[in-house]
Amino acid sequence: MDFKKHTLDNGLAIIGEVNKEAQSSAVGFFVKTGSRDETREINGVSHFLEHMLFKGTERLSAFAVNEAFDRTGAKFNAFTGEENTVYWAAVLPEYLSEVIKLWTEMLRPALRKEDFEIEKNVIKEEIAMYLDLPHFDVMEKCKELHFRGHPCGMSVLGTNESITNLTIEQMRDYFSKRYSPNNMVLVCAGNFEWEQLCSLGQAGCSHWQSRENSRNIEFISGSKEKKREQKANLTREHICLFSPSVSQQDERLFGAMLLAVIIGDDVGSRFYWELVDKALAETATMQLGAMDGVGIFCSYIRCSPENAGRVNEVIRQILEEIAVNGVAEAELQKSKNKVLSLLTIRNELPMGRLIDLGRNWLYLEKYRTIEDDIDSIKAVTLKDIRELIKEFKPWEFTRLSIGPSQGI
């Protein structure tokens, strides 16, 4: 593996990790913008803008973009979150330059009003789709409750109302502020030629104008409120818990990741043995959500409405037990083995590598090898875990549940 880096005069970083053994390559633009960079008025604009990039440029129509991509046989898409928007493609090396040219062109979209109006319908369909997926719905609502008053609580999709009222001018304005070359990175992983990536980046992006950007990255420990909502069409209780954790920049990132695995991996964790193994809940997991300057432990539990009271009581006991007695060495070791093997498997694919490279660059402006990550994971001690538990108190959480009318 060979790491390369170059920065254009306008501030666009280009990074790559070359692996000549790979059969394919992955390329992506990682833009440091998401729902937390929006205001209420334009909520959902980051995600809607991501859709609009596929509607083409002054030169290319939406149909031309789709055909050009499909001619390369690439697997390609984009995703938007609270703080990043990522445009990616996995492709065979012989088609890579074509795909890079397409992305660089598309990153300066036409943002046509007629496309904007048609795509509004698609965005509203996506909002409707997530309403029918209660495990997403409950997390969105819990996020809002936990981060109340903090920009991280904003919905990624926005609401029917904010999307209806959004104008193309507001989107163009947001675009010119946030899609500044110094606010993004072009990343490549797998089998590719570094010089070629740089010259395509130079040719496609060097005329982009830079603008000043900022983001409020204040830490917040969350509202710790508890709330239940009823929804007549549901049959299960969907429970979501948010509690504070480390940020992406925190050196204790891997320790917090292991703690989440110990408490809530889908198998063999504390949640697993007390809730799933005993058939109190059908699923019960915890994950680390480390973000820019803030972080959360996020848990999702699904159970029957009759079991919900008991499940909440058992969760309280599990976290209390951890507060009092900490975790065992054997648990820590197992969690390390699981995380390490997943790291190996994920990084065997250029796409998996791309995501790690881009994320490390956006948050740390650093290159980390797989070995760096392996070393950091191996170095986590029981003392580290104890201190994380003491500082972040996972038993002090925000809880939102959604379930049928006759529940708790």
Added chain:
Amino acid sequence: MSEKLDKHILANGMVILGEPMEAVRSVAFGFMLPSGAARLPDGCGGAGNVISDLIFRGAGKRDSRELINDLDGLGLHRSSGIGSSHMTIGAALESENLRPALELYADIILRPKLDSEQFKLSKELAVQALLGLDDDPRGKVGLKLREQFYPQPWGRSPMGSEDELRKLTAEKAEEIIKQSLDPGQMIFSVAGKYDFDKVCSQLEKLFAETPQDGLQEVTPGQKGKRYVHEQHDGAQVHIGVMTATVPVSNKDYYDARAAVSVLSGGMSARLFTEVREKRGLCYAIGAQYNSLKEMAGIVCYAGTTPEKAQETLDVILREFNRLAEGVSEEEIERARVKLKSALVMESESSSSRAGGIAGDYYLLGRVRRLSEIKEKIEERTVDSVLSFLRNNRFRDFTVVTIGPIDVKMRD
């Protein structure tokens, strides 16, 4: 995908397949056990879901906790799936742990403890998962669609019914496990970094004594209804459409795959263009090829708000029917590139390859190599795809909707 395939058949008939991958440190393996949903005795729907949980609750000398701890200690990532014909259990892990992992899996398959208290818990989880489907209309529409489309029992849902699950006893579950241990119907596959001779001699020792009970042949019965609607007061109408096409073993298989690719192989394909790009009817729209051994279908899903549901279905059916009227050279070229690229990219994942070679062996009785598939894809032309479509018109569509309103099936 390398051109090398390892293959060995044990004296008792168990097939062992391997695909070595130079560039990886991981290994993935899977056991295809002949206990898919269609092979369960009548009235035992959902038993597969109970069994796939139960066999991990203690096996050989280990109780439930010891077994899970040892699996976790190997850093192993479990996978399991229940298809029509087989239940597959497997894992991906770092290659140096393959040997102890196979020891544990032999216990899980051959010597599960089947403790009666644990059985109750596995059954309760299976009931919960089934009831949870009501909160997942998209997932449910896919299962109901297969149920209506494939002649019974091939379309059976692996989730079963609540009634069947409640009636299932520990004794019956044990009987099903025993019956499905026919080594002549078992396929083991491994891909990534491994030593094939060592794998074979280990499996020989572990599985040589497996009793051969012999499986019942599955006789296909009636197909389900042409249209089924389930009332659900959600935000969208979830629409599933399925129509027949040729299975993998058919000489026209690659033409069928190219046709599906023209319909839904990417964002420039017909369904995405007509339903989403031009009309803004849906966010999620797509069609996929789906094959059993003897029969196959094209499965299409769309989710849309109620007022757009009828138009969405009409546009989808029109696009299916319009295919045989003509496809362009560019569309076929895009289909060829897409299918070939997907093949190469899939070859980088040990899990995909372990699943792929076992699936091929079951469906075709042999494993296709990369060069063969590439060649077949390259041979597709506008004429070959069109003549396939004209000789195999889409006639019958099975449609399932779940949502606040139903739709009209027009002829």
